[in-house]
Amino acid sequence: MAWLVSDPRVNQELILALPRSQPGDAAALQHWLDNARRASRIDHPGLAHVVEVGEHDRWPYIAYDRGNTVTLAEKLGNKGFAPAELVPWTLQVMEGLAFAHEAGIAHHDVQTSMLLLAEGSGCRLMGLGVALPPESDSGGLPAQRRAAERDVLAMGLVMHHTLAGVAPLDLADTALVIERMPPLGREIVRLPWTGAHTIPDALRAIVNRATDRQERQRYRNARTLERALNGWLRTDGDAGGGPIMLLLDRMRAAGLLPAMPGGAARAVRLASLERERNIELSEIVIQDVGLTFELLRTVNGSKLRGALGSGNGAILTIRRAIDMIGLDGVRRAATAMRPWPGPLNEAHANDLASLIERVRLAGRVAQWLRPAGYDAEVVYLLAMLQNLGRLAVQYHFPEEAAQIRRLMLPAPPVRAGEPEDPGMSEEGASFAVLGVDIDVLGTAVARYWGLDDTVLPMLRRVPLAAPVHHADTDNDLLRLSASCANEVVDSRTVPPHHRAAFLHRVVQRYGRVLGITLQEVQLAAQGIAPHEQADEAGAARPGVHPAAHPAAQPAAHPPATRAPS
Structure with a gap:
């Protein structure tokens, strides 16, 4: 509770924060005073x-000194606050709350009346140490953890109230709302879609995760919520800020990915090659995803493209990259890379290795399912490039990558006979953890390399909710081939009882455009080339290409020649 009082001793207005009930006896009162101090x-x-x-x-x-401040409850009207106004306040409070939690002290009663707003000095949290701990609170680490999680849930409810302008469940008291939410109740709290202010999808995902009906999906501590909000604010308010800027900084220091295991042997083999054809050289390079991306970064830099007179077209094959920088350039790139697994521990290295294998499989599937006449290496690399953000997050933010995967997992039903709780979409989970879409990170990396707006749309998968009707250009068809392949490989992470339906939806989306059948997709999902006898040399292995007809290339290259890069 918060009361406004006047102190006649100093002629000063004060705000008194009180517990909801009196301590039971003198000993309890003294204990309260000691904790509060x-x-x-x-x-x-x-x-x-x-x-x-x-x-x-x-x-x-x-x-607390009233001064020129007001509480959030006093200032909050039925229109709420714009996100750009609310989030900086919330961030300041979350940083303070996280600091208190790390000192072993929880709030226990976060309310809009406990947030103090002041012109020019942001927002501060009152009432730390005011609430009487629950009788079941033993004071140990599990109790502290539960109290901290409750504080974070209450802050999520405060953000919900402030953005929507309407209290969740029409109850301004966060404690009453929490009693009606799982696991104590069955009410669901989600931000409304209508209101005085537009709520960006990323921020909506963050707030909804904070109040999710599934306890396992909520933020575990104040720091994780603070990082997500900070990532959203910096990304939304400053192009290239937040996680994007942090990722680019880490890439400058450590590269995008480390060399794959066996990189030393590949470097020795490269050193022994002098007169091999570029196709054979590209076969060696493309086995290493990190080296492949490093060469694409090198040759797509504006300085190198200008110096070598390669024009404005993006370079999307390793063959063309080797043409531009030569064998010596490949050797330099290979020897400059960090050895596997870079700074990752064993568990995170295993996660990265697993993701890389999935990405390479997506490349092979894209080759198997691509329409006739399209260059095998181009579609292979595009399928990998559509995972650029995922690979970067897994290497540079492994803990956050694990959170995203956890949020995407379905949960068993709470009660018998009810359907299972679906996990978040990848986009929603990425918003909730990083404050930015994981594909936006991949696009930022590609733009940093020098790829332009002609190519960047091909590096984004087709959203699962978007229909696929037709392809107007070669670029569209290449993008669809890569996107389809990634969805086929994603089916491996779907629970077995949902896998057949998932693959059926893939065929419904892409079948007519790409000319593929359900049987072909099912074989590809198992890692089996549907047309091995017809295209084994060109499609089953990356870097080997059919030479019978010209390779269709992205429109970044002159469409009259469509020469391979």
């Missing part, structure tokens, strides 16, 4: 400054 010593810009800790008629209180 300990909490008041925590100093952080996101926490309100305590003026006094005391008691009156056995009612303990913590006093």
Whole structure:
């Protein structure tokens, strides 16, 4: 509870934060005062400054200077606040709350009335140490963890109320709302789609995750919510900011990916080659996803393209890259890469290796399912490039990648006879963890390499909810081939009882455009080339290409020649 009072001793307005009930006896009162004084010593810009800790008629209180501030409850109207106004306030409070949690102190009663707004100094949280801990609170680590998770849930409800302008479940008291949400109740709290302010999809995903009906999907601690909000704010407010800027900084220091295991042997083999054809050289290079991407980055840089007179077209084959930089350039790139697994521990390295194998399989599937006449290496690389953001996140943000995978997993039904709870979409999970879509990160990396707006759309998969009707250009068809292949490979992560339906939807989406059948897709999902006898040399192995007809290339190259790059 928060009360506005006047202190006649100093002619000053104060805000008193009180517990919901009096301590039971003198010992309990003294215990409360000791805890409150300990909490008041925590100093952080996101926490309100305590003026006094005391008691009156056995009612303990913590006093704060009113000054020129107002509480969020006072300022909050039925229109709510715009996201750009709310999120900086929330970030300041979340940083203070996380600081307190790390000091072993939870709030226990986060409310809109406990957030203090001041012109020019942001928002601060009052009431730390005010609430009486639950009787079941033993004070151990599990109890502290539960209390911290409840604080984060309450902050999610405060954000919901502030963005929507309407209290969740029409209850302004977050404690009452929490009692009606799982696991205590059955009410679901989700941001409405209508309101005075437009809520960006990424921010909506963050807030909805904070109040998710599934406990396992909610934020585990204040830091994870703070990082997601900070990522959204910096990405939304500053092009190339937030996780994008952090990722690019890490890439400059450590590269996009490490060399694959066996990189030393490949480097020795490259050193022994002098007069091999570029097709044979590209076969060696393309076995290493990190080296493949490093060569694409090198040759698509504006300085190198200009120096070698390659025009404005993007380079999307390793054959063309080797033409441009020569064998010595390939050797330099190979020897400059970090050895496997870079800074990753064993578990994270295994996760990255597993993802790389899936990405390589997607490349092979794209070759198997591509329409006739399209270059095998181009479609192979495009299928890999559509996973650029996923690979970058797995290598540079492995903990966040694990969170995203966990959020995407379905959960068993809460009660017998009910359907299972579906996991989040990849986009929603990425928003909730990073504050930005994982494909946006991949696009940022490709743009940093020098790929232009002609090529960048091909590096994004077709959204699962979007229909696939036709392909107007070669670029469209190449994108669809790569996107289809990635969906086929994604079927391997789908629960077995949903896999057949998933593959059937893939055929419904892409069958007419790409001319593929359900049987071909089912074989490809098992890692079996549907047309081995017809295209074994050109499609089953990356880097070997049919020479019977010209290779269709992205429109970034002159469409009259469509010469392979």
